[in-house]
Amino acid sequence: MTTLADDVLPLMRSRAESHRWDAANAHGHDMHRGVDILEAAINTADPAEVYAVTHKALASACTVIARADDSSGIIGDVCHRLLALHPQVAATANVAPVKLVDWMIKFQFEGVVDYFELDPVAYAPALGERGMVTYRARLDAIAASLGPRASDDARFGSGHAHEWFTLDHNARRLAVLDRDIDAIIRTHARSRKVAAWLTDTAKAFQEIGEVDLAIDWAEQAVEFDRGHQSLTAASHWCRLLEEHRPNEVLAARLRVFRHWPSAVTAANLHRATGAAWPEHRDEVMATLADNPSDSVTFVLGTLNDVEWAWRLAQSLALTSATTWSELIKAYEKLDPLAVLPVHQRLVDETLVDADARNYRAAAQRLRKMRKLAAGTNRAADIDAFVAELRDTHRRRPRLLQEFDRAGLP
Known part of the structure; x- marks a missing residue:
């Protein structure tokens, strides 16, 4: 075993206790250190050695995650790092294309786990032209062995759902590799029934440098409906415009705000308006008034006007406990006693x-209330409120215990 293997592989190997969440997290951090060592060795160690250790580390990581409680996603991130590293070191090490194709097929169709994907675009430099021909032929053979292709709606109920899913993933990535516009649309947009598929199409066009097509498909996703996928598409669309058509950003942000008025879309619009903000202020505030929480959050977080936010909270009858908590945290610096009634109401709501x-x-x-009221004529009122709570909730010993721990009277 080489020195690099000695340093890395012990950090990757499965441990009996990894089924426990805390142990899995600790092991995941060790595994990340192993990947750090591998990444640092790329430019200094023998490429064949780096590939061999990376290959074994990836196999170990997949075995670990198959048995571990990776609720935190730490080990999954390790696997993704190794999957990103593997094609790079395979190319540098000049791994035999036939051997690499065999492994890629086995990993995807017969692997220990079936929730990681390989990217043939990333492997193209290592496979070369002849290796890619072999890889495509192997995929075609698998597709032919599955029989008639099930419809999109019926595929997950078929006996070959994973195989079809993997073949479709490869078809999308190979369309990108080929820079084939028609194939990208066919494999990514599919039946065009889902906004996210249109966004996927936009991202594929962006990847191959077809900016105009990317923007067009992203905009189609935005206008698909008013659902959350279209809202996500709007963020991608606006980022594309910011990078490639900055003169169109303001109109796009205004459109997005009108489709999905919120504190977030208002903040994005505010940033895009720059000096022209006064021209849009009345429309934004009138629209947000229908949602007091968004209205207050925008004024407080984006406009940084604490007093205006306080007035809005009162006039719009804000009810959101989360937004009130953020607001009083800021307003107490201006008037600490004014926030006490809000704190009191939030305490009552919390104890329901x-x-x-x-x-x-x-x-x-x-x-916190006692600290704000200390030395004022409200201090006695707060202590009386605490006493009242102790009496009201005298049958909640855990609550009284928390009061004692907090040093309350």
């Missing part, structure tokens, strides 16, 4: 449901 987390939150808020 019996829950240890709610108890801790209420105790900490009461502690």
